[in-house]
Amino acid sequence: MIACADLVFAAPPSKKPFVIKLIPPELATWPRMKATDFGCMLEKRFGIQDKQYGCAADFDRMDWGDACLGATTNYNGGPELPLSVSKSLPSPISEVDLEWEHGELQHLSVTFDRKVSEREVEAMFGLRIDGPKPENLMSVDLQDCALGKSCLTLQGFDHMGAADFECGSEVAAEQPL
Secondary structure, three states: OOOOOOOOOOOOOOOOOOOOOOOHHHHOOOOOOEHHHHHHHHHHHHOOOOOOOOOOOOHHHOOOOOOOOHHHOOOOOOOOOOHHHHOOOOOOEEEEEEEEEOOEEEEEEEEEOOOOOHHHHHHHHOOOOOOOOOOOOOEEEEEEEEOOEEEEEEEOOOOOOHHHHOOOHHHHHHOOO
């Protein structure tokens, strides 16, 4: 005879899938993040694998392009935030756009579905717009970006494009007049 008194029965599995959500303060940690670290975060937290930027990618072995050649290289390459992940953010956040430079997140833009105040943004993101910022943030800017909507930019570092590197100046100097 087998005694069943010591057996523990698990509750039947829930029919609702467990949903992992982003919270707004997390977004403030992303500027200056390496593209491969961001891709790995998406893979580990959300199961979204990116062959180019996922956990198996080696940041130091990747060709991050040339600012002078811009879009023809991987200079502005980096993973996108999948819609399924961005939609997990609470209202009033409606959209998140990422801008990459040389393998690091230069800035991200957050679009709200309505106008929001500085106080709301500060409470939502856990940071001060005009006060001290975490080391990874160079600036935080809240603006009206469309009729009845606000946009927030979290900037990690200044944009460095072709003009900043004096691209073409050697070629121009070598050409005869």
